[in-house]
Amino acid sequence: MSDIKSRGYANADKLVSTDWVAAHLNDTGVRIIESNEDPLLYPSGHLPGAVEVDWVKDLNDPLRRDYLDRAGFEALAGRIGISPETTVIFYGDKSNWWATYALWVFELFGHTNAKIMDGGRLKWAEEGRELTREKPDIGPTSYTAPERDDSQVRAFRDGVLAHIEAGGQLVDVRSPGEFSGETLHMPGYPQEGAVRGGHIPGASSVPWSRAANEDGTFKNAAELRAIYLDEIGLNPEEPTIAYCRIGERSSHTWFVLTNLLGFGDVRNYDGSWTEWGNSVGLPIEK
Amino acid sequence: MTALPPKLQDYLDDFSFITTREERADFLIDIADSFQPVPARVASKPYDEAHRVIGCESEAFVWAVERADGRLDYYFDVLNPQGLSAMAMSAILDEACSGAPLEQVANISGDVVFAFFGRDISMGKGRGLTELINAVVYHARQRL
Incomplete structure (x- = not known):
């Protein structure tokens, strides 16, 4: 596939390549997040340093049909070790279907510094890049989020x-x-x-x-x-x-x-x- | 009431002790790692579409080969390299159902998917895995 910048997108910065991610695996300003439909994929092997955000247990209110609230998002953000300044990179299965879903939910809380790894998990794996079962040792952070804003997207x-x-x-x-x-x-x-x-x-x-x-x-x-x-x-x-x-x-x-x-x-x-x-x-x- | 295949019951008993999502995932991944695709003596690609599991997004296929005693050996393949859940379910069904009495295999309910994968599994995954079980059950019932 051609270079992302050459594809004519309005906001090409919202996509990163597998090469870019490989070069930023140890970047402390970047958090890589895997979001899948299949709950076995992340524990079976993920990008080094990547954390998991599960579309059911992490993004949804456990009782009502709604997304998590501000306190829930702050707890999630703290668990995965991000601050409002962190560049978040989502990737996952099914052509990034679930990754874009997670990105959209993050946007409800104003975390717009988020991007998608083009091609997702399958492209990374098919390029023979490293996958690990080792869970990263993430120090929890304190994240202050705004109230969820449902009015924009x-x-x-x-x-x-x-x-x-x-x-x-x-x-x-x-x-x-x-x-x-x-x-x-x-x-x-x-x-x-x-x-x-x-x-x-x-x-x-x-x-x-x-x-x-x-x-x-x-x-x-x-x-x-x-x-x-x-x-x-x-x-x-x-x-x-x-x-x-x-x-x-x-x-x-x-x-x-x-x-x-x-x-x-x-x-x-x-x-x-x-x-x-x-x-x-x-x-x-x- | 007809019993389930003993090895399937053993699996269900083992999974009943699981208390965490992580433990469940680790167990299922270990099982998926043992998955062996259908040998060439039974089928080779491109597979006959008649063996495709309708509704399984991981592109699973199932074959049933009759033994001399009339029982069945089951063989599977999962074409989606990321179809780990389908591989785990296939490995369980292979070990539990191959050589088991047909009436026991025919007695398996698709609901056992939730005993293995938990209730939080997505609708799509749940449906595909249930259809995998249904395919095995279908072959057993056809011969009763």
């Missing part, structure tokens, strides 16, 4: 409703079968999550994985523009909302639109189809 049900009533841009990043209402889940996933199938009226369908190459790296800006601007006609100047089933796949698209294509106002609707498709009275298209 997160969308809620009522906001989505107002957005579509105003004719706003909406991207459904689920599989074509989910978008059409043929299935209530992504291929290979269980038939659960919503009692109605279909999509939010006015949404355009672009499955999240179209933004990634076979090797898990991101497509270049021209290829991404061809998909999101030319094919479905998104306007980077207009507010845009992305959604999927629970907001994890759409965090990948949120990352692409915001950082790689430079859209000015993109929100991730994490309630997504499991909220919309279960809500009484909300409009649905098939």
